[in-house]
Amino acid sequence: MMKDGSRVLITGTPSTGKTTTAKRLAETLNYHYTDVAKVIVEEKLYKSLDEERGSFIVDIKRAREFFATYLTERQGVVLDSHVVEIFPRKLIDKVLVLRVHPLIILKRGVERRWPLRKCLENAQAELLGICLSDALRYYGKKKVWQVNCTCRSAEDVVSEILCILQGKGERRDVDWLVELEKEGRLDLLLEIEKARDLPKDLFKLLNNCG
Secondary structure, three states: OOOOOOOEEEEEEOOHHHHHHHHHHHHHHHOOOEEEHHHHHOOOOOEEEEOOOEEEEEHHHHHHHHHHHHHHOOOEEEEEEOOOOOOOOHOOOEEEEOOHHHHHHHHHHOOOOOOHHHHHHHHHHHHHOHHHHHHHHHOOOOOEEEEEEOOOOOHHHHHHHHHOOOOOOOOOOHHHHHHHHHHHHHHHHHHHHHOOOOOOHHHHOHHHOO
16 A cells, blocks of 8 residues: 555656656655656756767766655655656655567667667667666566557556555556467568668558557
């Protein structure tokens, strides 16, 4: 059961819908929404800029010290972050890892005109469950829940999260390696990486829900 003033972390691979979900959840609960990436930049909690990927390399130690104070001073917070290990474990009550089909991750990145390499890295990270593994390793299984957001509305996703926070949720395991093998597309991302460009008919393989 969720206690009043909980601190909830929404995480996942880029393009899983973290920001939309976190904002709607915060609004529903009347909690404070925190854009962690923005805070890291504003407080200069980074070591350097990865120019190739266009992202900052977080200083984990300094960020963890900052958020220890930040979270101690606040209750009723929804954190939006793809980096999970910058928050003290004891100050996070629940971790929701958003999952989305890897090809939809790829599609969203392409539509946002991100570099192809970045899009592929994100899709492959989702395929392998990197964010989930990081969350489980740092917080442990009890606090971490997966939410499959593929082809679902933000309202539906938030409803499931509310059930989880209220102690009424069902644990669901998402394994894209198994799913893509069933679909006969397990090698597709590797084949795309070897190509110089995306196949023109790639996204015809997806339902219209990306």
